[in-house]
Amino acid sequence: MRSDTREGAPVKAKRVPRAQREQQMLDAAVRIFSRSGYHAASMDEIAEACDVSKPMLYLYLGSKEELFAACIRREADRIISAFASAADPSLDPGEQLFRGLTAFFGFVAEHRESWIVLYQQARAQGEPVVEDVTAARHEVVTAVTALLRRGIREAAGERTRADGEDTGPDRGEAAAMAQVIVGAADSLAGWVLDTGPEPPEETARRLMSIIWIGLEPRLRGARYEG
């Protein structure tokens, strides 16, 4: 690796630690990929956007394919963290879901480019990138499933009828419920990006008004007020 530092030249810009420099490279890459698409984006363009040489970009993050995969992993981790960090086990499952969804829609609103790369471009790249996206989605589904299982357990007392039959969901049904919620949230996030921004709480409340209180009560005027 050659040194770019010349005697007497300002060295400040060169002293950025590697980890931080890599994050800057990823920021630039996500921006360029989301604008130009994977195929049209060039390593030259990305190197220029983060103000490093192309050899340094290759040295730090590998080929264009590897760079794209690194972008996907980082953005997927960020979305999972946004959702998970909003969770507060002291809250009831509905409130927790509302907060998680608000954090998720907030992330998508703020990181529009991450979403485009993750949801529109990553799927078009085939394996192994699709595998990373699938794994990330699975992680979110698992978190939602756990949340719903707690709700199912907590409501068990309310469900015990005189004849002993429990018509409520069982623990297995929580997985299907989680798929519904995650699929609905993905779809609604895309809709908000297409139709125009709104506060993330508002988007989360829309979704909760359907999945939590239900469309039938919603048509009659009920609204999720969390």
Add this chain to the structure above:
Amino acid sequence: MRSDTREGAPVKAKRVPRAQREQQMLDAAVRIFSRSGYHAASMDEIAEACDVSKPMLYLYLGSKEELFAACIRREADRIISAFASAADPSLDPGEQLFRGLTAFFGFVAEHRESWIVLYQQARAQGEPVVEDVTAARHEVVTAVTALLRRGIREAAGERTRADGEDTGPDRGEAAAMAQVIVGAADSLAGWVLDTGPEPPEETARRLMSIIWIGLEPRLRGARYEG
């Protein structure tokens, strides 16, 4: 075009009308694409699977890319028809939605290969195939939106409160609701294919139990019984 008919040879197999022959070619193509993936699938393999010569396959349906696009358009039309043909305007919106979803899940269960090609492979092909899939999805969303608008209109009377405020959904909200339903249905269809078959009514009832009556009542034991 050369004639394959030799004097004295049985001609029965050659007398299939073009439209019918094309459908057979598309059937074979969907089967091969779903198994092998777009890139690995070969025109040789597809021609063999539908028992025609490769030149005839090219003559009727064009290049591999054009053949794939034709598969996507046919399968998308089929899903739209399955959903739409279940609609009966004399039913209330909830019942109609339940029937549409049952038809949709029934189609996916019976045409697993169509679903794989449409949902997993088509998205990976870039434009113009992605455009066809997006247009098909838009058509379903539009049908669901119309259904919900009717529900919103019909429930308006129930929502008029003493102070005149209507806290119910407005016509614009129907579009967001439709996105939620379609996204949830896609996600649940994929889940059923991954985890194992169940009667389509059962899948539709799962979804209705969440989106129509709501998770909160569902946790307490309420269930959609349509």
